[in-house]
Amino acid sequence: MSRSEARPPLPRLAVVIPCYNEAPNVAPMVAKLDAALAGIPWEAIFVDDDSPDGTAAKAKAIAATDPRIRCIRRIGRRGLASACVEGILSTAAPYVAVIDGDLQHDETILPRMLAALESGEAEVAIGSRNVDGGAMGEGLSPIRRMVSDGGAALANAALPVKVGDPMSGFFALPRALFEELAPRLTATGFKILLDILLSAGRPLRVAEIPYTFRAREAGESKLDAGVLLEFGGLLADKALGGIVPLRFMAFALVGGIGVLVHLVVLGLLHGLGPLEFGPAQWTATLVAMTANFLLNNRITYRDRRLRGPRLLNGLLIFYVVCGIGAVANVGIAGLLLRDGLVNWGIAGGAGALLTVVWNYAVSSTLVWRAR
Ligand code: GDD
Ligand code: MN
Numbered sequence: 001m002s003r004s005e006a007r008p009p010l011p012r013l014a015v016v017i018p019c020y021n022e023a024p025n026v027a028p029m030v031a032k033l034d035a036a037l038a039g040i041p042w043e044a045i046f047v048d049d050d051s052p053d054g055t056a057a058k059a060k061a062i063a064a065t066d067p068r069i070r071c072i073r074r075i076g077r078r079g080l081a082s083a084c085v086e087g088i089l090s091t092a093a094p095y096v097a098v099i100d101g102d103l104q105h106d107e108t109i110l111p112r113m114l115a116a117l118e119s120g121e122a123e124v125a126i127g128s129r130n131v132d133g134g135a136m137g138e139g140l141s142p143i144r145r146m147v148s149d150g151g152a153a154l155a156n157a158a159l160p161v162k163v164g165d166p167m168s169g170f171f172a173l174p175r176a177l178f179e180e181l182a183p184r185l186t187a188t189g190f191k192i193l194l195d196i197l198l199s200a201g202r203p204l205r206v207a208e209i210p211y212t213f214r215a216r217e218a219g220e221s222k223l224d225a226g227v228l229l230e231f232g233g234l235l236a237d238k239a240l241g242g243i244v245p246l247r248f249m250a251f252a253l254v255g256g257i258g259v260l261v262h263l264v265v266l267g268l269l270h271g272l273g274p275l276e277f278g279p280a281q282w283t284a285t286l287v288a289m290t291a292n293f294l295l296n297n298r299i300t301y302r303d304r305r306l307r308g309p310r311l312l313n314g315l316l317i318f319y320v321v322c323g324i325g326a327v328a329n330v331g332i333a334g335l336l337l338r339d340g341l342v343n344w345g346i347a348g349g350a351g352a353l354l355t356v357v358w359n360y361a362v363s364s365t366l367v368w369r370a371r
Contacts, residue, residue, distance in 0.1 A: 008067045011043040012095060013114050014175070016087035018080050019059075019101035021051045024218040026058040029101060030069060036107040040114065045090060046071045046101065047083040053219075055101075079303045080169070080222070081192040085185060088178050097172035098192065099127075102219055104139050105170040106211035113172040113209055122207035123177055126163065126193065127170030134165070134210030144223070151231060155194050158235055160203040166194050170211070177204075186237045186246060188303070189230030190223060198238040226302050250300040251360045254292055262288035285326075293318045293367075301368040314367045321362045329355040 015033060019026070026046065033044055046059035050073060059071035072086060088096045095117055099105045105127055113125035128134045136145060148167055155166040171193045184199040185192075197204060237246045262284045270280035293315050297305055306314045333351030336342050342350070 009041040011041050011068070011091070011093040013037065013040055013042045013110070013172070014088070014091035014093035014096045015042060015044045015110070016084055016091075016096060016098045017044060017046045017101040018083040018087065018098070019046050019048045019051065019055045020078070020080075020222055021053045021055060021219050022048075022101040023051065023053040023055045023058045025101055025103050026055060027062065028103060029107075030062055030066070032103070032107045033110075036110055040111060043068045043070065043091065043093060045087045047074070047087040048072070049074050049078050049083060050076070077303060078305070079188060080190045081185075081187045081195060082303070084192045085182060085187050088175070089182060091175065094175055095172060096175050096178060098169065100169050102216050104214045104216055106214065109209050109211050110172070113207075116207040116209065117172060117174060121205075123173060123204045124193075124196065124206045125172045126165060126168050126206055126208045127211050128163075128165035128168060128208035129211065129213050131164040131208045131210050134208075135212040137212040138215040139213030147228065151228075154235065155191075158238065159194075159197055160200075161197065161206055163197065163206055164208050166197065167191060168193055171196075184242070186234050186242070188246060189234055190227050191231055191234055195234060198234075226299065229299060230302075247300055247364065248360055251296060251364075252356055254295045254300060255356050255359070257295060258288040258292040261291045289319060289322050290315065292322075296363070296368075301364075304368045306368070317367050318363055321366065322359055325355040325359045325362075328358060 015037075017029060022029075030044065033042065046055070046069070048056040048059065048071060050056065056071055056073040059069065063069040063071055070090075072083075072090060074083065074086070084098050088098070095114055097110060097113060099107060099110075109127055113127065116122045116125040129136050129139075136148075140148060151167050152165065156162055159166060167190075169190065169192070173196070178196070181196055181199050184201075185195050186199070187195065197206075233246050233250065236249065265284040265287045266280055269275040269283055270277050273280070275283070297311070297314070329351040331351075332354055333347040336347040336350060337344060
């Protein structure tokens, strides 16, 4: 037997399945794909962020006997969009699709999505809940639905093409097109399709194929308030042309909140309360730094969130980094002022800006290390 005969046929379609705590859905997912894609050479790539429920082990057990199945297990990382990106970049198949791993998307329309791409009718095929024949089904609560509709309207305002369901997590495109766009993607949060459409730099031809969003049977949704925040961040990033890193904007915003926290604590302790200015100012600084640390851990670095002992360790390093930043702030402002180059407002502003950049640069490498 020659080498090529031993290999399964080269997949025409790679189906990328982002997963977090979807262990009970893995085997049913494979069975559903197997049925839906009869006659089409395909492979499936589960991209799991080290789910505690053993999703990766489930996928690998199937992969051990079925060469069409693969699994990427990422450690110390979280993020639906980045999981999709890594899965897509790992395949050599000419067409790629992304589908949720919780069985809410209707895999039976995959052949029609592929056909729309192969015929050249579309550059991106979208499984859509908001076009004729599609439906939200029982998949979304009324509140989620409102958020989803509002988000779609906002997205369409930013998009060069009108898309009924721009928030869809179910879509397909040629791999070559994705590879071309990949370096420009923001790749944070949940909205990878929107990211693709916004990053293309030209209106992509889309075909929307209707389906009914199913209710989730096992596991639970990972969409939370933070995801909405990331959605705003994605739009802001694209609006600014990606010049200012999104993480820096979040960091600076959190810094602004920190200033407010500081003033409130100072006002309570010194303004209204009995404390002298000195101790009150120290306490306010400590409270504000701690608040900033926790907010950054939840928002700015939610994909690298520290927990347990590493949280405390990170907090201590953060104090040191911010302390040095504060000294530099006062020093630089003092120098500028002493030389009479600028007035106190500009000197103070320059010192503060330097501190934010310093705190950001150092804490993103020392406190929230990418692993
Ligand atoms: N690898 C990885 N990492 N996968 C993740 C992560 C993550 O951090 N977060 C979520 N997933 C996986 C889930 O396991 C699931 O397979 C899929 O991504 C979608 O996550 P859900 O938590 O089920 O999302 P949803 O059902 O609330 O949201 C769906 O509808 C939105 C629009 O209303 C998704 O299709 C979204 O993409 C879509 O925008
Ligand atoms: Mn879901």
